[in-house]
Amino acid sequence: MNESAQVVGMGVAAPSGLSVEDYWAAVLAGRTSIGPVTGFDASGYAVRLAGQIGDFDAAAHLPKRLLPQTDRVTRLALATAASALAGADIEGAEMDSFDQGVVLANAQGGSEFTHREFRKLWTKGPAEVSVYESFAWFYAVNTGQISIRHGMRGPCGALVGEQAGGLDAISLARRRIIEGTRLMVTGGFDSAFDPWGFLSQNSHGRLSQATDPRHAYRPFDRAVDGYVAGEGGAVLVLEAGSSARRRNAPSYGEIAGYAATFDPRPDSGRPPTLRRAIELAMADAGVSTVDVVFADSAGVPELDRIEAAAIGDVFGHRGVPVTAPKAGFGRLGAGGGPVDVLTALLSMRDSVIPPTPHTTDVPEDYGLDLVLDAPRERRVDTALVLARGYGGFNSALVVRKNAEEGQDG
Structure with a gap:
């Protein structure tokens, strides 16, 4: 029969927490992690609230050489993937690099990085634009950076799609497991809280203009008037069921x-x-x-x-x-x-x-x-x-x- 896709590792970076247990405690408590937009002056915007991650220190999680190459969204993805893989405990599993792949979803690219470099182009000229702009903005860069950092040379992919795209990426990783790949890193991330990125998120007019975080996003409520944009995502490490059982890996469940x-x-x-x-x-x-x-x-x-x-x-x-x-x-x-x-x-x-x-x-x-x-x-x-x-x-x-x-x- 077909392999099952078991979840053997998980990581999260969300406004509610930067570790699985911190995030889970906040969610169980029903804690509000929505607040005023930070990072730039949003006083001229109709929308003033967002779900942002406030205490992420990329330098504490990533090699120094990666910092000038990466947008915030890629840094979040890299740190979260490392945490998920550490939890999956695959160090001694003797997996071939071609038997491990990465599939992530992303909708807004490296928004902060690219708009910063565009600003340099317009105000200082092309000589000031970072050479890393050639890929740091790209939707596939999260997948690429994770696969390079962890030596994963099996099936890889990137899905460009918001909200639904994250589930689509997990499904594609599951399909690769069923087809015979032993391990897949999957999930999705977005972060676009520079002035242009935040404006683009409200282009369809669905963001709430409420100023009280408790009233800004009330799904299914009679008084609902929109939602709040946030940043972050999650990484799941999927492993073929037969492989996970051979090494006695604990499983959180199956993508069924x-x-x-x-x-x-x-x-x-x-x-x-x-x-x-x-x-x-x-x-x-x-x-x-x-x-x-x-x-x-x-x-x-x-x-x-x-x-x-x-x-x-x-x-x-x-x-x-x-x-x-x-x-x-x-x-x-x-x-x-x-x-x-x-x-x-x-x-x-x-x-x-x-x-x-x-x-x-x-x-x-x-x-x-x-x-x-x-x-x-x-x-x-x-x-x-x-x-x-x-x-x-x-x-x-x-x-x-x-x-x-x-x-x-």
Whole structure:
């Protein structure tokens, strides 16, 4: 039978924490990690709040030679990948470099780096532009830098897509495991909090203009008026089930199912396709229900209603617990889906569902059993993670606990 894709290592860099346990403690507490934009003067912007990582010291995590070559987003990805690989404990596993690969998602490139260099070009001339601009801005640079640093010369890739793209990257890594690659590093990251990058994130007008962090991102709430942009992401280390069992590696769970769909154009008269993505992902995983749904939670009334309807159509009225921890730290672009997958795996580990911060008034006709106020203790063996990208992209991913235990793959 096909190999299973076991998660043997995890790392996270998010506004709520720079280690798995710090992040998890903040999420379980429903802590708000949203605040005023820092790094530049945002007083002239309609949007003033964001979920930013405040205490990341790249020099403490990376070789000095890498600092002038990399944008902030790549530094976050490199540090998080190193942490995840250390947790996977593959040092003595004697893996061939061609049997290890990297697939990451990114939507906004090296925004801060490239706009800094453009400013030099316009004000000082081409001689002042860094030679590293040739690649530091590029969407694939996170994948490339991680593969070079860790000597991974197997299948590699980069997906350019926000929100849904992070789940797509994990699915592609899972596919490579099924096809025979022994180990894959996967996930997604975004960070674009220079003046131009932040402005571009609000080009579609979906960011909340609230000034109180507790009111800025309230998914599924009657008073929702947008979401908060954030930075960061997560790295998962996937290993073929047979390999993980041979070396007795601990597993957080299995990437068990996935599907992606694309919505029809708004004036087509055809329904959205999120429900179909959910059903296809569950069919791929071979499950008929799940213990919790980690919602995409767009924070836009129309989109929240569509997601609530899809969940209700599949699981019934208040038929499954739903949560959106990202309300406490923002939507992280390509990093959002991988962070939700990591959170789902921690829920399975500890038998608890984290709450949705800020939301207090969910319309009854949504039919959602949204976890509010406090964590809910519950055994979680299977979780569904949803993500939707701007323009109609839908992705659904199922993670499962203790699958294929005792099988040889």
